[in-house]
Amino acid sequence: MMSYDTDNIFAKILRGEIPSQKVYEDNAVVAFMDVMPQGEGHTLVVPKAPSRNLLDADPATFGALFAVVQKIAVAVKKAFSADGVTIQQFNEPAAGQSVYHLHVHVLPRFEGVPLKPHTGAMEKPEVLAANAEKIRAALASA
Template structure:
């Protein structure tokens, strides 16, 4: 398995070198808006500990990571009035992983509406900011 690249985009976001619309942060995990969302409210949950993916991660990070995944999933469902939530996590190129820092996609889902391709264009910053505010409000109301 390849070594962890400290210059991957999520590592840069964690260090504050690249801006993001953060919706949650604690000592172990951050959550922020995906800039190429597959649907409204598409959020990424990322452990602060460096690991390429689930296959090489220290198992001790899974508890804090998935606790936040659940919190964010409940918040995005509420914030967007979604019918459900898709949780995705990819490992290595054959699975579709393109950023080599462990992360979990949390995507609100609506009956009869398919996901957009993840390879599409970047969302407008003001749309991401509005979505982030909705999620932060839903998290605060819990």
Template sequence: MAEATYDPDNIFAKILRGEFPSHRVYEDDAVVAFMDAMPQGPGHTLVVPKAPSRNLLDADPATLGPLFTVVQKVALAIKRAFGADGVTILQFNEPASGQTVYHLHVHVIPRFEGIPLKPHSGGREKPEVLAASAEKIRAALDD
């Protein structure tokens, strides 16, 4: 099987370039965090490195430290912002794992006792709901 290559026209690359709208909650020189448009729960956020890579398997190791530093920062802010009991961190690699967007990304989802995640149905959340969630997370990042 031939090794797949990075597609610079994937949706996350377009979001990083500002060609597709997103509700950003965090950005630095290496990483951007924004609301998942098809969330599995309130506050579902994606953390994405700016460096192009399909997934964890082909990422430059130098990308991973800054990425996971921000994953932790965002997870702590999300837990505070939503009063969550915990946080689920998900990361998928290649189709067999469930990866559907081929730009390395990490899902950060607040979790609440007794409430299951919604299925990843492809249904888009209302922009005003995403904007309100993003604002809550940004405020918690400033705490």
């Protein structure tokens, strides 16, 4: 397995070098909008601890990470009046991982609406900002 790259895009977001639409942050975890969403409200939950993926992460990371994954899942379901929520986590290229910092995808889902392909097309910043605000509002009212 490869080592952790401190210059990956999520590490840069965590250091504030690249902007993001954050919806949640605590001392261990950050959640922000995916700039290439597969659906409305697609959110990423990222531990601050450096780890390439689940395979090399300190097990102590998982408690805080998945507590926030649950919190974000509840908020996105409420914020978008979704029928359900898909949680995805990929490890290494063969499994579909493309950013090598442990992260979890939270996707609100709607009956009969397929996910969009992850094509690399970036969402408009104003759409991401509006979606982030919906999630922050749902978190605040929880």
